[in-house]
Amino acid sequence: MRFSIGQIAAMVGPCEIRGEFSGDIVAIAPIDSAKEGDISFLANGKYCKFVEKSHASAIILPPTYLGHPPSGSVYLVVDDPSLAINALCEEIGMELGETANPSIDPTSSIAATASIHPTSSVGPFCAIGHGVTVGERCSIGSHCSIGRNCAIGNDVILHPHVTLYGHCTIGNGCIIHSGAVIGCDGYGYASGPEGHKKLAHVGRVRLGDCVEIGANCAIDRARFAETTIGDGSKLDNLIQIGHNVSVGRNCLLVAQCGIAGSTKVGDGVVIAGQAGLAGHIDIGSGTMVAAQCGVPSDLPAKSTVRGTPAMNIGEANRFYVLRKRMPELFRRVDRLEKRLGEESS
Amino acid sequence: MRFSIGQIAAMVGPCEIRGEFSGDIVAIAPIDSAKEGDISFLANGKYCKFVEKSHASAIILPPTYLGHPPSGSVYLVVDDPSLAINALCEEIGMELGETANPSIDPTSSIAATASIHPTSSVGPFCAIGHGVTVGERCSIGSHCSIGRNCAIGNDVILHPHVTLYGHCTIGNGCIIHSGAVIGCDGYGYASGPEGHKKLAHVGRVRLGDCVEIGANCAIDRARFAETTIGDGSKLDNLIQIGHNVSVGRNCLLVAQCGIAGSTKVGDGVVIAGQAGLAGHIDIGSGTMVAAQCGVPSDLPAKSTVRGTPAMNIGEANRFYVLRKRMPELFRRVDRLEKRLGEESS
């Protein structure tokens, strides 16, 4: 990349420019490691202490930042520095991106009954089964395996190595990252004295519109009916979604969390990293589940929970303070007992 | 799907029919969202409250359910509703399934010394190495990579994108889901002042008969000898099995759990989701490990443990109640000290 301050100001939109830098900006860098020629930004208050000492030639700052840049560098003050830097990243991304010349790689194996819109691309070594439909402007990376009768909407990106088992539905604008497996059998057995008999799984998975699925996620097909992820929900990497789960709209599921079978998650729920939800429970809309939390039972809307098993956030926070004071508490009780001539049990 | 009540009664086996529905059943649906034309079932008591209000045209119920259906719908009373609905799912599954015309896709790359039984199928873009043997009636999905000298039994299903490193043994009737990696090197290094020297891993992985391995699992090969999963054990998705682990027969390992190297797990052990077992420990048969539990040391047979580090279940449950009462306990000790004129430390 190579942009003048004027070009950058044009990309980020309305901004106040403090100071001056006449060279070119050649890279985006974190504020604490940026050097001459770099642009950086301040979005998380935690990094505020680095602004003054930064060697960045340009820094994008929020209106609350009142300081002035050292000579030979520039502050660009905008309403939302994170969106401003994103505008710049998008500009760069367009240059990095693959050319969008739609084509079907001749190495791919595509069933005669599959229908792929001519505006869509298919990379090398894809296996696309009978009755699959792929909508407009989709990009299907190398080595994707799309089972029979899957229906893929418009503007969908499958990165390389995505596996869709048969009969899955992928909404418009979805992005699925490499290694994700969608539609594998749920974990269901009838257990008896001779062992565990596998239960048939004849349901499917349905992703709504604008869902993003991270790398190496696993989303089980329903035993019957559907496992669903609602419009606008975003899954990070390495997430497990059990059979017959339904996740609502605009949820954020952070890496390595897991949801056991038949659980229903409302809209706008945030599940932080490595948290787990038991099966057959209901999680109300707007709930926040902290990292590594284990949720064993229903939660009302707008809950905030933490700990294993989950506690109300206030309860959890009090406990996390007091548990460090347990040695003190034991000593205090020892002393009280001594005062009263009581023997400790 | 489209079945009359009579056809369904024939599929599910001996049943008592209450009420009447003369239309066709066209879908299986959860009891709380079923509508006319759907069949549903009650296997988990938690959903009992939904039976009466359900709009399902047919519900499969256990003998303990004594109610009668509203007019125009049917109750089918059977010994085991979950198995009954499974019989129906299996019927549907046969219609959904791929036609079992055994063939080797011409795009696959198969070593001259590999031996694949003519009743088995190989999908597109598989790479099958020297000396591999594949038994009867196997189905190998697209993009599987099978390293040299792997031995695969009869009636094995490898879904697309399974990776077997060399020298692994897969028993009869195993099912391996997409993205699973079997036989990767164990995590073993000799650490010294110059860093971590990789230790050679020349052992293998052996799966017994009727083992199921979920999507995106990783099972390390042994440093020497074998990592083993016993007959009938079932692994959910995203599970980690370290080098030289041995898992017994008929174990259930739920999603995202992990077992560190050289640990021995007995028969019939249940390890719930996101639980972890330390390395070099022995877990007795019939043990139950709760979700997110961390097991640092040996457990005798038929243990039930919970928490990190693991406690006996009773101990854990008492603790989980009392930890919420810690603020109260601190207040009570404060008050006692005040009564006795003692200063809090």
Added chain:
Amino acid sequence: MRFSIGQIAAMVGPCEIRGEFSGDIVAIAPIDSAKEGDISFLANGKYCKFVEKSHASAIILPPTYLGHPPSGSVYLVVDDPSLAINALCEEIGMELGETANPSIDPTSSIAATASIHPTSSVGPFCAIGHGVTVGERCSIGSHCSIGRNCAIGNDVILHPHVTLYGHCTIGNGCIIHSGAVIGCDGYGYASGPEGHKKLAHVGRVRLGDCVEIGANCAIDRARFAETTIGDGSKLDNLIQIGHNVSVGRNCLLVAQCGIAGSTKVGDGVVIAGQAGLAGHIDIGSGTMVAAQCGVPSDLPAKSTVRGTPAMNIGEANRFYVLRKRMPELFRRVDRLEKRLGEESS
């Protein structure tokens, strides 16, 4: 395998031989299950009790082991039994290994602008994009997908089914296991009332030299600049590394741990299994994070932490003892209150 004791002694280097065994050694086995013809070793003191009763024909032991073998078997006493058995494993490994006849499988799809050194191999069905460079003596397994402009050093092993998104840099001597995904988009959105707008990710991933990445790991590309893993660091399976993370040199990250975005990990840090680190924190060099630990904030160098949220190891260990004594503490306070005629709240 088939070796005489003399051949084995030559492989393991300087050793004292006690006892005699004139047969051939045909396998390496764990000490508690070894049988005649097997060789075993003692590296972990926990297994010391098995030495005397072992049926192994040869056992490699540390100098501290003073006993003598039963007749017809041999003890080989060496400085480091684990390295000695490793020497033997390496010997076997060379026999097991693929023949290193460098070649590019004709099924692979390689961009005209990609440059692959003639001493390197590419397996079947690889997709290698524009501008990729692959150094000397690399081995690229089947089904690898290497995005445009990736730069791969010398002596790198990519096992089958590795995915590199575009613009990643892989240092010399790296080993990447199957199913690993490197360079997928970070989890970053600008959230507003209409949902979560995806932020562009135009950074890259850079692995230093001699980095090992386990099966089914996911390493996010940076939003801008780089996500980095330092020289000599080793990642086990199923690990999540968020965008813009930097991991130092010679770190050990054990299976299923996760590091959230922008966190900086120093050198020689050990993160045990299933542990999680919050985003935007600094972890000092030499720190040890226990299994399943959750680290919410910065840690100074050489910390040792345990628990969720993380406590100093001593604090955690005291708490884990005392939490089991909470029922007792409640009873003691009850009794004190009774003595003082105080009513429990």
